[in-house]
Amino acid sequence: MEPNHDHAATLTEFWEGHYGASERVWSGRPNRVLVDVVSGLPAGRALDLGCGEGGDAIWLAQQGWQVTGLDVSTTAIGRARAAATTAGVAESITFAATDLAVWTGAGEHHDLVSACFFHSPVEVDRSAILRRAADTLAPGGHLLIVSHGAFPPWSKHDHDHDDYQFLSPQQEVAELALTHADWETLIAEDRSREATGPNGETALLTDVVVLLRRR
Numbered sequence: 035m036e037p038n039h040d041h042a043a044t045l046t047e048f049w050e051g052h053y054g055a056s057e058r059v060w061s062g063r064p065n066r067v068l069v070d071v072v073s074g075l076p077a078g079r080a081l082d083l084g085c086g087e088g089g090d091a092i093w094l095a096q097q098g099w100q101v102t103g104l105d106v107s108t109t110a111i112g113r114a115r116a117a118a119t120t121a122g123v124a125e126s127i128t129f130a131a132t133d134l135a136v137w138t139g140a141g142e143h144h145d146l147v148s149a150c151f152f153h154s155p156v157e158v159d160r161s162a163i164l165r166r167a168a169d170t171l172a173p174g175g176h177l178l179i180v181s182h183g184a185f186p187p188w189s190k191h192d193h194d195h196d197d198y199q200f201l202s203p204q205q206e207v208a209e210l211a212l213t214h215a216d217w218e219t220l221i222a223e224d225r226s227r228e229a230t231g232p233n234g235e236t237a238l239l240t241d242v243v244v245l246l247r248r249r
């Protein structure tokens with residue numbers, strides 16, 4: 035894959051700026067859908083796409099998974115490594131600062147690929163990345179995608195005029211363009227959860243949840 039240097043620089047600059055603006059961006063807790071879905075699966079090899087500060091990867095390692103966490107931000111990866119060491123699971127996780135736009139996944143094998151809120155204001159070919167990641171799944175392996183169904187009320191986007199297109203669960207599956215004969219759709223639905231915003235305000239948010247299993 036040919037890296038586009040301007041795009042890569044913009045992507046890195048955006049996410050480094052995002053993580054560099056505060057000492058910690060995320061709560062450190064795993065995403066609830068991940069916990070709900072993965073608790074029922076036997077542990078194996080997991081890949082966390084856009085792992086951020088490592089909350090999901092650390093929880094997976096605590097459940098017995100051998101985890102690879104990839105993120106474009108070196109700041110986020112540094113925090114994820116430190117948190118894994120504190121949690122005593124550093125030996126079960128490989129964190130790497132990687133631009134997934136140029137990651138091929140060649141020769142990698144996983145039993146779970148997780149992409150929780152793998153969104154970016156700097157455009158990435160998300161579907162191509164998800165397809166490449168899905169290609170690394172062994173038969174019986176699961177692909178979990180959790181994405182926003184709408185802007186949280188506290189987001190800084192112009193909700194009335196921003197033309198960002200949120201995908202429905204069915205569109206999310208269709209975008210992947212995976213061969214039906216090779217993949218079984220186990221979950222494709224909206225789920226609601228209560229969340230707390232930056233100023234302590236609460237709101238009911240909609241997550242789009244997709245879980246596919248490789249036949």
Ligand SMILES: C[S@@+](CC[C@H](N)C(=O)[O-])C[C@H]1O[C@@H](n2cnc3c(N)ncnc32)[C@H](O)[C@@H]1O
Pocket residue numbers: 045049060065083084085086087104105106107110132133134135149150151152153154158
């Ligand atoms: C909205 S955050 C979600 C973080 C984490 N998965 C979570 O649920 O808290 C999206 C993450 O994707 C990462 N990201 C965006 N584009 C990326 C790319 N092309 N390659 C690797 N990571 C990327 C960002 O650095 C950021 O950490």
